Amino acid sequence: MSTLLEVNNLKTHFGNKRRVVKAIDGIDFKIKKGETVALVGESGCGKSMTSLSIMGLVPAPEGRIVDGEILLEGVDLVGLPEKRMYGIRGKEIAMIFQEPMTSLNPVLTIGDQLTSVIIHHLKVGKKEAENRAVEMLDLVGFSDSRKLLKDYPHRLSGGMRQRVMIAMAMSCNPKLLIADEPTTALDVTIQAQVLELMKKISKEFSTSILLITHDLGVVSELAERVIVMYAGQIVEIADIDDLFKSPFHPYTVGLIESVPKIEGEIERLYSIPGNVPAPGEVIQGCKFAARCSKVFDRCRKEMPTLRKMDESRSVRCFLYDDEEAE
């Protein structure tokens, strides 16, 4: 499989000259064609900012990409003129959001919203765009799609709206779909439907999916590879089975421990002690050191690098450093 998206040393910072918040502090990863990659981590670790950076929608002027490149099939999206980004957003990369209740415009019909995207990107007439819209709505499981076109979003339930969002995002057949917490706001049965739908789509259209979530259940359901982020950095990259079987980084271990298990009786649910460092906090050494159960002296002095363990696995921790292993 060839590489679709390659992010190299991406740094997105916020603030002004006096105070800089490093929302993303040098991340590297690749997404192959047709692959589903999950990006996990606690709130505030830079997951959503990663997706906005890829989209070129980092809120200006406070935030900006200061370094690095984002290669979509070899074309660097960083610094690409806005005019060309209009052609990439929605066409090459599309996105769905956490809150289906608010991500559709309340005053426009479903049809208006869908067809305007199709007309813009595929350069087709109104009639053709409508047919395409109906086709997409059928695909996401609506039975009466043509009538739905004339409907307003407030008449739809959360699950239906999320399906409309998926139809809209997929309408121009993007190569990459970024799903930012797509099931967080939905109830469990609808979550299953939406996940099923996303699986179907990635298979049928061989669309790559970047799944941003903090829900490891969703990760295990959908993803092939997992990227764990902490405080703006990647701390571990692993294939899905390896990650759940033998997590390397203490943070990953903590995340998996925190998921409630069905077997056995537990007095108290495990949680990682402490909090994510406040944005803008300057930390010497490993950013996770203050919360780590296996912390030792070196962690507080030096920053570990992201070490490649084998073909598919990298981890940012001194525990797996050759020097320390001795």
Next chain:
Amino acid sequence: MSFLEQKAMVTEPFIVEENHNYVHESIWRLMFRKFMANKLAVIGAFLMIIIIGSALFAPWLAPQDPSKQVLLDKLSPPGEKYILGADILGRDTLSRLLYGARISLLVGFASVAGSIFIGTAVGAIAGYYGGTLDAVLMRIVDAVISFPSLFLLITLVTIFEPSVFTLIGVFAVFGWTGTARLVRGEFLSLRSSEFVLAAKTLGIRSSRIIFSHILPNAMGPIIVSATLGVGGVILAEAALSYLGLGIQPPTPSWGNMLQSAQNPQIMLGAWWYPLFPGFMILITVLAFNFIGDGLRDAFDPKISE
């Protein structure tokens, strides 16, 4: 309860969810229903239709030529010949009221249309783009608001020949600041809403996002402020005309019909003569305010039906 009825009750929520009863009721229809539920607003709308209708059909409704003077009949009380009496030059008050409505409403609507246009454009740009542009535009708004507008209006009307069009222009140029602030506020909150971000991720251009995505969502407050604005302008026009700086006689306007009320002889001796134009101004402004309040409630999603 029979088994069938029970079954129907149990399955009902699923029917609503899955088969989705396709009643294409737009939000506008819903708002119309909310508006109609507000009695004062309906009364206001009813009065408005009558006032606008009589202004439009003034040539057919007016019993006499509004400029025809019969000096012998000056200041005649309401009666058979002059339903609402005659003025100091013996002109029929009713006819002058009907023709005056045309001028007052024209000034009201046209200047509000102008100020809404300027205000929306400035507010939308300031709110959507933010930053330095926003700061500059809002300081201009602050400056315009700080002008003592009545004196400036008087000065301007004195410099330019006072005519209907100067009045409209002057009111438009000084009336847009409120709308600009309002629209800016709406855009500021809407531009960071999730559906705008979603539209951006789909590659929709800024101009389209401003006009087709954000502006319709801000329409409610704009319409409300326009409605209330018309009442305000009609009052301001009346005030200027009363001072003799607005619409110039012989063209009748409600304001300049009141002018002669400055004379105590008329005030005491022929009270009916200033009463009617004053009453019309009151009714019209009140009607606009009722409609404005009704629209405000109709557009407010927090107030349920």
